[in-house]
Amino acid sequence: DAKTTQPPSMDCAEGRAANLPCNHSTISGNEYVYWYRQIHSQGPQYIIHGLKNNETNEMASLIITEDRKSSTLILPHATLRDTAVYYCIVRLPVDYKLSFGAGTTVTVRA
Amino acid sequence: DTEVTQTPKHLVMGMTNKKSLKCEQHMGHRAMYWYKQKAKKPPELMFVYSYEKLSINESVPSRFSPECPNSSLLNLHLHALQPEDSALYLCASSHPSLVPRDGTQYFGPGTRLLVL
Numbered sequence: 001d002a003k004t005t006q007p008p009s010m011d012c013a014e015g016r017a018a019n020l021p022c023n024h025s026t027i028s029g030n031e032y033v034y035w036y037r038q039i040h041s042q043g044p045q046y047i048i049h050g051l052k053n054n055e056t057n058e059m060a061s062l063i064i065t066e067d068r069k070s071s072t073l074i075l076p077h078a079t080l081r082d083t084a085v086y087y088c089i090v091r092l093p094v095d096y097k098l099s100f101g102a103g104t105t106v107t108v109r110a
Numbered sequence: 111d112t113e114v115t116q117t118p119k120h121l122v123m124g125m126t127n128k129k130s131l132k133c134e135q136h137m138g139h140r141a142m143y144w145y146k147q148k149a150k151k152p153p154e155l156m157f158v159y160s161y162e163k164l165s166i167n168e169s170v171p172s173r174f175s176p177e178c179p180n181s182s183l184l185n186l187h188l189h190a191l192q193p194e195d196s197a198l199y200l201c202a203s204s205h206p207s208l209v210p211r212d213g214t215q216y217f218g219p220g221t222r223l224l225v226l
Contacts, residue, residue: 034214036217041198041220041222042219042220043114043116043200043202043217043218043219043220044153044200044202044217045217046214046215046216046217049214087152091213093207093212093213094207094213095207095213096141096143096155096158096160096165096166096207096213097155097158097166098153098155098215100152100153100154101152102152103152
């Protein structure tokens with residue numbers, strides 16, 4: 001019952017920006033957008049989250065459209081270590097459950 | 111420090127064995143979680159503990175028995191498992207969801223379980 005749609009896979013070149021799209025057209029006003037990634041055989045790693053405004057941290061930037069129906073995760077300078085499955089998740093802060101969808105498998109190529 | 115530790119990293123057990131998975135965090139989080147992840151699938155929630163009390167059980171079979179002995183520790187007791195229970199078991203922790211806007215879950219590396 002994932003509420004997001006992501007492309008199944010994408011490639012990007014090392015050193016270039018990687019732009020990962022996510023559609024969440026049924027998002028409600030209080031739901032946040034979270035991004036996690038999972039490198040092969042490791043636990044999911046929190047990247048960033050946001051509600052309305054664009055957010056940036058040391059790992060990535062999150063751009064949320066004004067209508068909040070879609071967002072883009074930007075990895076500014078992709079490295080080979082960024083190869084992973086990236087999950088976009090929407091949830092209310094009061095919800096314990098993280099509903100992971102299929103995610104986007106990102107492959108960074110040298 | 112956003113570290114959640116899990117032991118063991120790998121576990122092989124027979125269907126008649128009893129084993130336990132352990133999870134520990136020292137971030138002061140009062141919500142802890144067990145997820146199960148089958149190969150090439152996303153993680154699925156199993157249990158949630160909030161303030162050391164079980165608050166969510168996602169209809170998990172009774173051969174999986176969670177325990178939260180204190181605010182830093184979470185165990186998952188395994189008994190009479192089936193081969194289809196082979197998976198990566200992930201632990202996570204967060205502030206309880208009552209804390210506004212700060213329910214970010216932090217995951218451990220997981221225990222890879224093989225049931226023979």
